[in-house]
Amino acid sequence: MLETRTAGDPDDVTLVCTALSPPRLSATMTKMGTPVCAEVMRHWMEEQDLRLRKIAKDLAGGHAPDRETPCERITSLIAQYEGAGHPCFAIDTKAKEHLGKLLRAGRVRRTQALHAFDHDFPSWADGVLIPHGIDDRVRNRGHSNLGLSHDTSQFACESFRWYGNRMGTRCSPEATSILWLCDCGGSNAANQYLFKHDVQELADQLGVEMRVAHYPSSCSKSNVIERRLFPHSTRACQGMLFDTLDTVVPFMRKASTSTGLRTTVNVMRRHDETGRKATAQLKQNLRIVFDNLLPKWNYRAIPQYATVIN
Numbered sequence: 001m002l003e004t005r006t007a008g009d010p011d012d013v014t015l016v017c018t019a020l021s022p023p024r025l026s027a028t029m030t031k032m033g034t035p036v037c038a039e040v041m042r043h044w045m046e047e048q049d050l051r052l053r054k055i056a057k058d059l060a061g062g063h064a065p066d067r068e069t070p071c072e073r074i075t076s077l078i079a080q081y082e083g084a085g086h087p088c089f090a091i092d093t094k095a096k097e098h099l100g101k102l103l104r105a106g107r108v109r110r111t112q113a114l115h116a117f118d119h120d121f122p123s124w125a126d127g128v129l130i131p132h133g134i135d136d137r138v139r140n141r142g143h144s145n146l147g148l149s150h151d152t153s154q155f156a157c158e159s160f161r162w163y164g165n166r167m168g169t170r171c172s173p174e175a176t177s178i179l180w181l182c183d184c185g186g187s188n189a190a191n192q193y194l195f196k197h198d199v200q201e202l203a204d205q206l207g208v209e210m211r212v213a214h215y216p217s218s219c220s221k222s223n224v225i226e227r228r229l230f231p232h233s234t235r236a237c238q239g240m241l242f243d244t245l246d247t248v249v250p251f252m253r254k255a256s257t258s259t260g261l262r263t264t265v266n267v268m269r270r271h272d273e274t275g276r277k278a279t280a281q282l283k284q285n286l287r288i289v290f291d292n293l294l295p296k297w298n299y300r301a302i303p304q305y306a307t308v309i310n
Contacts, residue, residue, distance in 0.1 A: 001029075002018060002020065017050075018050060022038040022039070022041040022042040022045060023038045023041075025038075025045075026038040026041050029041070067219055069294065070214075070216045070297050070298075071215070071219065071222060073213065073293060073297075073298060074181060074213050074215065077179055077211070078181075081177070081179045082137070082138060085172075086172070086175050086177050086179065087136070087138060087171075087179070088136075088138060088178075088179040088181070089135060089136055089137070089160070089178065089180055090135040090137065090181040090182070090225040090229075091159075091160065091181070091188065091225065092133055092182060092183060092186075092188075092220075092223055092225050092226070093130060093132050093133070093151050093156065093186055094131040094144075094233065096128055096130055097128070098122060098125035098126075098127075098128060098242065099126045099127040099128065099129055099243070099248075100125040100126040100127070100242070100243060101116050101117050101124075101241055101243055102117055102120050102124065102125055102241075102242075103116040103120055104116075104237075104238070104239065104241065105238060105239075106237075106238025106239035106240075107238070108238070108239035114239075114240070126243075128149075129146050129147075129248065130147035130149075130150070130151045130155070131144045131147075131233070132147060132151075132155065132156060132187075133225050133229050133230060133233070134159070134160060134163050134225075135225040135228050135229045137224065139171060140260050141167075141262055141263070141264070142228070142229040142232075142255065142261055143163050143265070143266070144229075144233060144263065144265045145163065145265075145266050146245070146266070146267045146268065147159070147268050147270075148267070148270075150272045150273075150274050151186065151187045152187055152272045152273070152274060152276075153188065153189075153194050153195040153197075154198050154272050154273065154276075155268075155272040156187040156188050156195075157195075157198040157201065157202045158268065158272075159268065160180075160202065161205055162268065163266075164178075164202075164206050164208075165206075167264070175208060176208065176209060177208065177210075177211055177300075178208055178209070178210055178211065179211045179213065180199075180210060180211065180212045181213055181215070181223060181224065181225075182212065182213075182214055182215070182223065183215045183219070183220035183223055184215060184216060184217055184220075184297060185217075185220065188212075188214075190214040190296060191296075192278070193278035193282060193283050193286070194276055194278050196286055196288050197278070197282055197286060199212060199301045200286060200287060200288065200301045202301070203301040203302065203303045204303050208303060209300055209301065211299075211300045211301075212298070212300070212301070213297065213298050214296075214297040216297060229261070232256065232257055232263070233252055233255045235255070236251055236254045236255040236256075236263075237251045237252060245267055249265050249267065287302050288300070288301055289301075289302060
């Protein structure tokens with residue numbers, strides 16, 4: 001039966017797939033005079049390694065030239081900062097969510113099902129949620145600031161300013177430099193003057209040097225926050241309706257791991273301006289110090305009145 005209903009890869013004889021299910025195999029075998037229940041067929045297919053599998057989303061969509069050097073540089077910076085006792089944070093914005101009774105992926109154990117609209121029209125939502133994540137590697141803590149307007153560089157820096165003033169400086173009061181790990185697109189794009197300007201303003205407000213290390217193009221999934229925080233936030237909220245903020249925040253705070261990760265959540269009720277332009281004056285006033293090695297992706301924002309040390 002499988003010989004006529006099996007596909008595969010001509011370049012790899014070990015790769016086999018079939019559209020036949022255990023119940024269909026069981027019914028056909030019974031008609032052929034060999035009664036076998038579906039459960040037995042399921043176990044047999046598993047022994048042959050014919051299992052239900054999802055498509056693995058692991059093929060790189062682009063190629064960054066010399067991607068190893070930037071990643072090695074980031075690894076070196078992490079070791080340097082952690083060894084010196086300086087804070088090291090991975091930051092990124094998670095996928096936008098909609099507030100309201102719109103369907104979300106996942107299942108949850110309940111006596112009755114939750115009810116959502118029969119269509120997922122964004123116009124039916126009551127608003128948007130923009131989760132900006134901050135992963136504190138040293139303390140093994142995660143934080144999410146939930147924005148309600150737009151994902152901008154101003155929002156990303158304001159998110160960290162809120163966290164730094166309330167938790168970061170309290171936990172590392174003697175830190176003279178902070179390391180940011182982020183990808184090179186979105187609200188923290190490496191090629192945007194506005195992001196560098198907002199990082200500069202953040203350094204002035206915190207009074208601490210901000211070192212930014214970008215992952216190269218097509219390497220955003222290498223950001224440690226993609227493994228250390230975001231999957232656990234997703235798991236904590238799967239199968240739940242994001243109908244109100246009062247529902248969302250408690251569930252996101254439950255994100256944790258057996259290795260000690262704990263998560264805090266804050267809602268930022270501010271409107272972030274869009275359409276800002278990097279003027280010539282803004283570019284001229286930047287006090288960004290670029291590294292000699294990979295300056296496109298590595299630089300420092302020196303706080304005002306601080307001495308620049310190359």
